[in-house]
Amino acid sequence: MIKASIIGATGYVGIELIRILAGHPAVTLVHLVSQSFEGQKIGEAYPHLAARCETLEGMNFEKIGGDSDVIFTALPHGASAETIQKLAPYGKKIIDLSADFRYDDVATYEAWYKVKHPAPELMRQAVYGLPELHRAEIQKCQIVGNPGCYTTCSILGLAPAVQKGFIDPDSIIIDAKSGVTGAGRKPSTDLHFSEVNESFKAYGVGTHRHTSEIEQEISKLAGKPVVLSFSPHLIPIQRGILATIYAKLTGEIAHGDFVRLYQEFYKDEPFVQIEEKGLPQIKYVRGTNLCRIGFVVDPRTNRVVIVSVIDNLVKGAAGQAVENMNLLFGLPETAGLDNSPWYL
Amino acid sequence: MIKASIIGATGYVGIELIRILAGHPAVTLVHLVSQSFEGQKIGEAYPHLAARCETLEGMNFEKIGGDSDVIFTALPHGASAETIQKLAPYGKKIIDLSADFRYDDVATYEAWYKVKHPAPELMRQAVYGLPELHRAEIQKCQIVGNPGCYTTCSILGLAPAVQKGFIDPDSIIIDAKSGVTGAGRKPSTDLHFSEVNESFKAYGVGTHRHTSEIEQEISKLAGKPVVLSFSPHLIPIQRGILATIYAKLTGEIAHGDFVRLYQEFYKDEPFVQIEEKGLPQIKYVRGTNLCRIGFVVDPRTNRVVIVSVIDNLVKGAAGQAVENMNLLFGLPETAGLDNSPWYL
Amino acid sequence: MIKASIIGATGYVGIELIRILAGHPAVTLVHLVSQSFEGQKIGEAYPHLAARCETLEGMNFEKIGGDSDVIFTALPHGASAETIQKLAPYGKKIIDLSADFRYDDVATYEAWYKVKHPAPELMRQAVYGLPELHRAEIQKCQIVGNPGCYTTCSILGLAPAVQKGFIDPDSIIIDAKSGVTGAGRKPSTDLHFSEVNESFKAYGVGTHRHTSEIEQEISKLAGKPVVLSFSPHLIPIQRGILATIYAKLTGEIAHGDFVRLYQEFYKDEPFVQIEEKGLPQIKYVRGTNLCRIGFVVDPRTNRVVIVSVIDNLVKGAAGQAVENMNLLFGLPETAGLDNSPWYL
C-alpha cells in the first residue's frame, strides 16, 4: 500500500482527497495535517467523517517526510511552496494543489500572484500535472503542480483545436461558470447562503489568476504567445464547472471535424469523453474525474462554441491529484477514480 | 381606472402580470382568459391567489374587445397573432408578449420561427416595445410587440456602445444565463426539479430565436447588418438573466468612457442603472423592472466585457409590458413598477 | 408623512424594513443607523440599493429621538433594550424587533436569554406586537415588542384551537422549518452556501428561545401554563417558515370544525387566510405579510395536524413591524403591505 499524507486536510480539497483516497485500492492514509483543527479527531472537524479514527496533526516535516510515500499539499499559494521546500529533501513524491508549481516561468507566477516565489529552483523541476498533455514528464518527476479547476476544464476544451489550428488563438473567449465549493470553506459574506442562493454573478473578469495558467498551456499548443479573455462566474450549486468557449474558425470546418479531431486526440484518455451530438451538462460529470466536451459550429458567425464540463473538486482538484499519484506510482490511471457519475 | 384583460392568464407571464397589475394604482383587471383552467377560480389554478375572486374565462372576442381598454396577450407565437387579428378591430390597445409582433421584417420572423405569420399586415403596424429605444413610436401605436427576455437584457447592454461605435459589431458574443421561470410552467423532464437542480447547461447555442431579435435591433443601431453569437444557459434559480457580452474595442477606450457614455445614453431612463465600478448581480434586480449594466475593459485583449442583468419575468416580460401600457395611456412610466428589489 | 428611523439598518431585517417602507404611502425614512457601515452610502453596503441616497449614520439619540415619529430597532437582544432605554424619553413610538420587549415576565426572559434585562420597567409597559391577539393594546402603547418569526407562525396556527379547547395543550408539538435568511447576514461556517445547500438539519431542539415566547401566549389562551415541544429546522431556501403542529383532539372534532372555528376567529384579520381544503406551502406567502393555515384531522390517531406558513422576513419580522406601525398611527393596517405573493 502507498502511504499518503495530506497537508491541509480540512479544506474542501483536503476532505475531497480523503473521500477519494478512502476508496482507493492501493493507498493508506498516514498523516492528516490541519493547522485549524490540530489535535482533534477528523470527525470533530467534519461530522460526516465521524467513523474515521484519524487525529488531525500539526506540521512535522521529519515525520511526514519520513513516513509518507506521497504527500498532497492543499495549502494557500506561497505557504505551499514554503512547506514543500522543507519537504522535498526527504525525496518523496509531492503533489501540490496550489498554484505554486504550475508555471514554467517564475516571472509569470509572480506577476499574477503578486508575491515572490519562495522556491523558484523547485518550481523549475516541477511538472504541470495535466496528464492529457504531460503524462510522460509527470511519471518521472518528484513534484507535480496540480492544475487549477477552471484551467483544466478550459485547456482540455481547447487543446486539440488550438494544436491543429482549427481556431484562431487570438479570438479565444472563455466564459466559465463554477459551483460554490471552488471558493473553499472559509466563511465570508460573499459566500453566505442567503447572498449566493437565487443569484448569479461574474467575478475576476479579465484578472482571474487562472487566466495566466490557461494562456501558458494554450501558448505552447499554439506555438506562439496567446492572450485570451477569461470570465469566471458563480453558480449557486455545490460542484461543477462549465466553460463555454468561443473562437473564430480558421477555415471551413464542420461539427464532424471537431468530433473526429477530439476523439482522435483523446482516444487513449480514460477521463475525456467527446459528445458526438449535443452539449454536456454539469450533471453528467458530478462526482467523477471526467471531462466531457461538445461543440456547436455556427456558420453564421464562422465561430465554434465549445462546451467543456468537469467536477471542480474531482478533475478540477482532488481527483486529478489522485490521477497524478497513480501515474507517479505506475498504477492504473483510473484506480480509485472509476466510479459512475452521481447524476442525482 | 384602465380596464385590463389578460389572455393566457395562467402561464408564468400571465400570473406575473396579475401580480404587478394588482399593485398598479390606475388599473383594474376585467377579464382573465385561460384555456387550461376555464371556469375555475384563479385560486384553483394558483392557490397563492386564493384571495382573488376572478373566474378564469374562455375566449370571447366580443366581450374582451368590448370591455377592455388594454389587452395583454401571453400566448405561444402563432396563436398570439391569430388571436390579435380578431381582437384588433375592436380598436383597443394590445400588448403582445409573444414573438409575433417583434419583427420589422416578416421574412426574418418566418425564417427563425419556421411558421407562416398569420397577420403580416398587423405586424407591420406594431411597434417593438423596448421603451429605451422606441418610446415615441410606442406611445402612438395600437399593438406593442413586447421584447423577449434575453433580448431586452442584451440590447440594453449593447445599444450605447454599438451606436457610438465603441465596439466592433462583428465581434459581439453574448453569453447569457437565465433562471428557470423563463421556460414557462409546462411540465417536462428537462424542467423537472431533480434534473435542473445542481446542474447547469447551455442550450439553443447559435440557434435560439432571440438571436434574430437582438440582431434586428443591433443592426439598426450599428447602421449595418450585424450577425452575432448568442448562447443561452439555464441557471437553477427562479428568476433573472445575466448576459456577459464580449466585443472588440475600436480604439483606446477606457472604463470611464463606457460609464459616461452609458450614463448619458440612459440619463432619462427610469429603469436602467449604470455601475460606476464593479459588475451587477442578478440579486440586485430581482422583482424589479430594472436593468443594471457594468463594464470591464481589458487592455490585454483589447476587449470590453459588458455585464447586463434583468429580472426575466419583470423587465424581461410582464414588467416591461406594464411599462408599455403606462406609455400607451400617458401614465408615469414607473406606475406600478417602482418597488425596491427583493434581494433576499 | 410619518418620519421613520431604523436602528440596525444593514442587517437582513433592516433592509427588509427599508424595502417595505420604501413602498409605504405614508412614511418617509429619516435616519438609517448602522454601526458596521457608518458614514457609507446605503448602496455601498447593499449594491441593490444603489439608487437610494441615504448615508448610514452612527447612533445619535438626540437627533433620532428628535427627528423621528417612529423608530424601528433591529439590534441583538440586550443591545436593543439598552438603546431603547435612551430613546424612550423622547416620547416617540418604538417598534423593537429583538426579543427584549416580548415578555410579560422578566424572569422568563432572563431564564431563556441568560442575561439580565437592562430595562425591566420599560418591558412591563411594552406590548407584545401580535395584532391578531393584542390589537387594542398595541394601538395605545409606546413600545411594541415585535414577535419572533417562528413564534408568529406557531401562535397564529394554534390560537383558535387552544382558546376554544379543541386540542389538549399538553400534547402540542411544533415541528418548524425556516429559510436561511432567518439566521441573519453574519458569515459563519454554518451558514456558508456549500454547507447549507443540499442539506437539511434540526437545531436548537427543545432549547430554542422562541419556545418560551410561544408558551407565554399559548398559556394565556389556554388559561393555564402550557409547556410544549418546539423543534426548528433549516431549509436551504431564502425565505419562509412552515410549522407543522401536532396536538391531541379533545373530542370528536372534524376538519370542517377547524375551518369554521379559524375562519370565525380570524374573520376580520387582513393577513390570515384559512385553507378550506389542502395545506398551504411556503410559496403561497413569499414576499407578503400573510399567514395561511390548513388542517388535517386524523381520526386514526385522534390528532390534528395544523400547517401554518409565513414569510419569516415579512409577517415574521419587518412586515409585522410595519403592521404595528400602521396600528400605532391609525393607518389602514394593510398600508404598504398589500402586495400580491411573489410565488415565482
Add this chain to the structure above:
Amino acid sequence: MIKASIIGATGYVGIELIRILAGHPAVTLVHLVSQSFEGQKIGEAYPHLAARCETLEGMNFEKIGGDSDVIFTALPHGASAETIQKLAPYGKKIIDLSADFRYDDVATYEAWYKVKHPAPELMRQAVYGLPELHRAEIQKCQIVGNPGCYTTCSILGLAPAVQKGFIDPDSIIIDAKSGVTGAGRKPSTDLHFSEVNESFKAYGVGTHRHTSEIEQEISKLAGKPVVLSFSPHLIPIQRGILATIYAKLTGEIAHGDFVRLYQEFYKDEPFVQIEEKGLPQIKYVRGTNLCRIGFVVDPRTNRVVIVSVIDNLVKGAAGQAVENMNLLFGLPETAGLDNSPWYL
C-alpha cells in the same frame, strides 16, 4: 461474478442501482429492462451513462429468468407483483423495490394501496428487507420486499426505543422531510423546478402509504398494534431524508441511556451510526448506505426527539437493495456500499 438484471432500469431507482452495481466488485449487469426506452442505448436515456454500452431491453421473462442470478424490480406497485409472479418460477433471487412484498398481511396492503394484490401467496413467502431487523430471514428467502425510504429512516430511528420500552408507542409522531428524487422522474407540475424550488410543503399527511409499513414493523417491536402519526414533507434538494420523531418517555431516561441503548442494539450493524452528541444532518449521509441517529431528551416535556437521516436513493432504495443482494449471496454486507459520504 453475480449476474444481475434490473427491470425498470430507467427510473431514478433504476439508475441508482446501475450506479452502485457498476462499482460492485462481484456483480455484472446482464439485462437492463425499460419499457419507455426499449431498444435505445442507456446513454440515450441518460447521457451521463454514455460510456456504458448496454441496450435497454423489453421484458422477456424467459431470457431474464434464465440469464440472471438476481433480478431487481423497480416498477410501480401492482405491476411489480405481476412481473414477479412470472419471474419467480425461474427460481432466481428477486429483490423488489415496490411496496408489493413489504407486508405481512395482504389486507393491510390492499387497504392502503387500494388494489387487489395479484400474488398474495408469493407475498407471504417474501421477507421484509430491512437487514437490521430481519437479516437471518433475508439470507434464506427468494423474494425480498425492499423497504420504503421514509420507512427505513423511521423504523431504524425508533426500533431500539420501542423494543426496550423507553417510549410510549401510542405517542409516536414522525415528521419526515425528503429530497425531491424520492418522487421519481415522471414530469408533473408539482415537480417542476419553478414550483418546487424556494418552497417547502407537507403532503400526504396522515394518509401516506409508508405509514402502514412503519406501523407494521413498530407494532412487532412493541408487541402490540401501534398507530402513529406520519407527515412527509418535500425539501427542495436532490437526496436525503431527515425524520424528526417525537415520543413520550416512559420513565426517567437520560440522553446517555438512549445513546447506550442504540449503540448496543446496532453494535454489529455496518450502516447505522449513533451520535454521542448533537444531531445528524442530511449532508452526513449523502451518497451512502448509512443511517445516522441522534437524540434530544427534553425533561420539560418528558419527550424524546429522535433525528434519523438516510440518503433516500441509497439506504432508502437502491443501496439497501444491494445490501440485501449481498446477504442473499453470502457476500460481505458492505460490498459495493463502503464509499465515503459525498458531503459537498
